Amino acid sequence: xxxxxxxxxxxxxxxxxxxxMRATTVVRVIESQHPAHPVGSFAVGMFGVxxxxxxxxxxxxxxxxxxxxxxxxxxxxxxxxMTAYFGLLDVGALxxxxxxxxxxxxxxxxxxxxxxAKLMDCRVIGIAGGEAKCxxxxxxxxxxxxxxxxxxxxxRSLRRHAPDGIxxxxxxxxxxxLDAGLINLAVRGRVVVCGGIAHYNDEAPAPGxxxxxxxxxxxxxxxxxxxxxxxxxxxxxxxxxxxxLDAGSxxxxxxxxxxxxxxxxxxxxMLFKGENTGKLILAIE
Amino acid sequence: xxxxxxxxxxxxxxxxxxxxMRATTVVRVIESQHPAHPVGSFAVGMFGVxxxxxxxxxxxxxxxxxxxxxxxxxxxxxxxxMTAYFGLLDVGALxxxxxxxxxxxxxxxxxxxxxxAKLMDCRVIGIAGGEAKCxxxxxxxxxxxxxxxxxxxxxRSLRRHAPDGIxxxxxxxxxxxLDAGLINLAVRGRVVVCGGIAHYNDEAPAPGxxxxxxxxxxxxxxxxxxxxxxxxxxxxxxxxxxxxLDAGSxxxxxxxxxxxxxxxxxxxxMLFKGENTGKLILAIE
Numbered sequence: 001x002x003x004x005x006x007x008x009x010x011x012x013x014x015x016x017x018x019x020x021m022r023a024t025t026v027v028r029v030i031e032s033q034h035p036a037h038p039v040g041s042f043a044v045g046m047f048g049v050x051x052x053x054x055x056x057x058x059x060x061x062x063x064x065x066x067x068x069x070x071x072x073x074x075x076x077x078x079x080x081x082m083t084a085y086f087g088l089l090d091v092g093a094l095x096x097x098x099x100x101x102x103x104x105x106x107x108x109x110x111x112x113x114x115x116x117a118k119l120m121d122c123r124v125i126g127i128a129g130g131e132a133k134c135x136x137x138x139x140x141x142x143x144x145x146x147x148x149x150x151x152x153x154x155x156r157s158l159r160r161h162a163p164d165g166i167x168x169x170x171x172x173x174x175x176x177x178l179d180a181g182l183i184n185l186a187v188r189g190r191v192v193v194c195g196g197i198a199h200y201n202d203e204a205p206a207p208g209x210x211x212x213x214x215x216x217x218x219x220x221x222x223x224x225x226x227x228x229x230x231x232x233x234x235x236x237x238x239x240x241x242x243x244x245l246d247a248g249s250x251x252x253x254x255x256x257x258x259x260x261x262x263x264x265x266x267x268x269x270m271l272f273k274g275e276n277t278g279k280l281i282l283a284i285e
Numbered sequence: 286x287x288x289x290x291x292x293x294x295x296x297x298x299x300x301x302x303x304x305x306m307r308a309t310t311v312v313r314v315i316e317s318q319h320p321a322h323p324v325g326s327f328a329v330g331m332f333g334v335x336x337x338x339x340x341x342x343x344x345x346x347x348x349x350x351x352x353x354x355x356x357x358x359x360x361x362x363x364x365x366x367m368t369a370y371f372g373l374l375d376v377g378a379l380x381x382x383x384x385x386x387x388x389x390x391x392x393x394x395x396x397x398x399x400x401x402a403k404l405m406d407c408r409v410i411g412i413a414g415g416e417a418k419c420x421x422x423x424x425x426x427x428x429x430x431x432x433x434x435x436x437x438x439x440x441r442s443l444r445r446h447a448p449d450g451i452x453x454x455x456x457x458x459x460x461x462x463l464d465a466g467l468i469n470l471a472v473r474g475r476v477v478v479c480g481g482i483a484h485y486n487d488e489a490p491a492p493g494x495x496x497x498x499x500x501x502x503x504x505x506x507x508x509x510x511x512x513x514x515x516x517x518x519x520x521x522x523x524x525x526x527x528x529x530l531d532a533g534s535x536x537x538x539x540x541x542x543x544x545x546x547x548x549x550x551x552x553x554x555m556l557f558k559g560e561n562t563g564k565l566i567l568a569i570e
Contacts (some may be wrong), residue, residue, distance in 0.1 A: 074553060210490035222506060224504060
């Protein structure tokens, strides 16, 4: 979302001043002429930051609150889950038994990615800000270790927790934390470039990872991706993730703020202050 | 070589103070008890920077001056050629018709890589320092375009020469030139991280590529490699490259300095001043 409001070409056109902010939303149908979406049913789609939206049904998926709490369709069963699933398994090509480190691990995507990696019998190290988030990672989400980047030297802690190197570094953050991950890569390690929240508010180009040349001796790669590209495989991912949710082997973490449309900018800004744990949702009732 | 004399772990142990500097050399056999290497024959191996060396024949390959000039075994038929071949075709996964840009293009590896890319029916853009090197790329090596980084805005020139984006950016340089390549990547572009000569003399960590987050919208990757890993496929590469050399479809570019052992440091330093075109060789007679 932060990238969408910068006026430059990207994988999706930027949102212009005066346009409705793009957002994935879960909605309740209050009027309908569409047989697949009767009044009272629920749906998920890109309806944007507004109280009422009109749709012809294109790219709108009906969702069943009996199968999963509605907010799950924004989290583990939504783009959050798709991003974690395809980023880790396809871009990262994660194999059972490997060592994974995740930055922004207490965030929406990081938390799902770490839980999936645990189900793959991987050793999972999370990096997050503050003791509470770190405790959440190890106690609630089953991570093997957590590193508090506000209190620890991340580079040194990664070396301690992954003495044989990191096979997959799933990066949501960038900056010095990405460098710490690069320096600790194993031979043939993969950096999944999922996001770079440390950089989204940069007004001028900021230094990139100074350790990138380690890609040579480590025969390693850094790769970016856009989860939308995997749309034809969403059913596969959703089926597996809902199986795991039903079995209780992963949990959907969310941080719901109740408010109005006017609260949206402040809620978005919470992400940049690290104020959320799990999927940050603005609930308008 | 520059990396080998920094005292830190890498893909090969660093050369220690007082040790003989590691170097690939072509030698003449002056005394022998080895049937494969009679007196008067020639061989290539890691004999280091010294006038005389002793070997039991391990990792030493006899070479025939009738088949190719001896220096070719240090250039297109040596590690230079192996690095260009596997970097471009395996790491870069170059496909016919794609657009390739190469930094350090007038250097040893860059010149071979560009010529191989032309044989793959690719559009090839070279980046080099100075008008003479640029003319060499287009007139002697058949590059489609050359950019003089000392006189041009590389980012803008790349956009002009590759309006649909760069599929493979073969980087020997790093720094601002790598950023210019990243910004001009095509969707699913690959950056082959072959070297970073702009950084080898850095005394402290320097900023990395500030544009690395473009890997996300471009679904692109940066990947490092070590040509030694492809040792079991050297015969394949050597057979193809010697076929191209024989057919005159590529030429071996070299820059030979005649001198003594004591000239080695000054000759190595020429690389960092951009004083060579093609493979830089110190010939001791």
